[in-house]
Amino acid sequence: MVYHRKVELPPGFAIADAEPAHLTVIACVCGTGAEELRARFDEAAARVEEPGPGMLLAELPDVVAAIELALDAVSGGEDLRAGVHMGKVTAQDDALGGHAGRATSALAERADPGEALITGGVLVEMGDDGFERFVTGSMGAAELDGTSYAVYRISRR
Secondary structure (H helix, E strand, O other), rough: OOOOOOOOOOOOOOOOOOOOOOEEEEEEEEEEOHHHHHHHHHHHOOOOEEOOOEEEEEEEEEEHHHHHHHHHHHHHOOEEEOOOOEEEEOOOOOOOOOOHHHHHHHHHHHHOOOOOEEEHHHHHOOHHHHHHHHEEEEEEEEEEEEEEEEEEEEEOO
């Protein structure tokens, strides 16, 4: 299955007794000039936030588009780094905070300058199109916001 939309979870699914949640793709770019990339993410129909100086967090409708944007971003500046993660976002979240946003931010912060990292869920969901366009390399497991994820470097073929 290629992930091209939000996957609505069954009725009644809730995070920490909150409210219904959906699974989504979140990308984070951090480093000097990250804010200047906002227009690119807006063009990709992303919901974009700037949680702090030098950081851009975006919810995107498509896993392959998120990877493409992350790779474009890191190629545009010396110290820019990116992460792409799939996680659950609650319906009341006006902000992209919560666990998924924090995990994505932690992933981007772990990347070296000029590097994009993804988690295992993104690798699984990028489908044939992604495997034809990207090369991945395992970095092993990493704890991101209290949960352990398989982490991969990603680049274009």
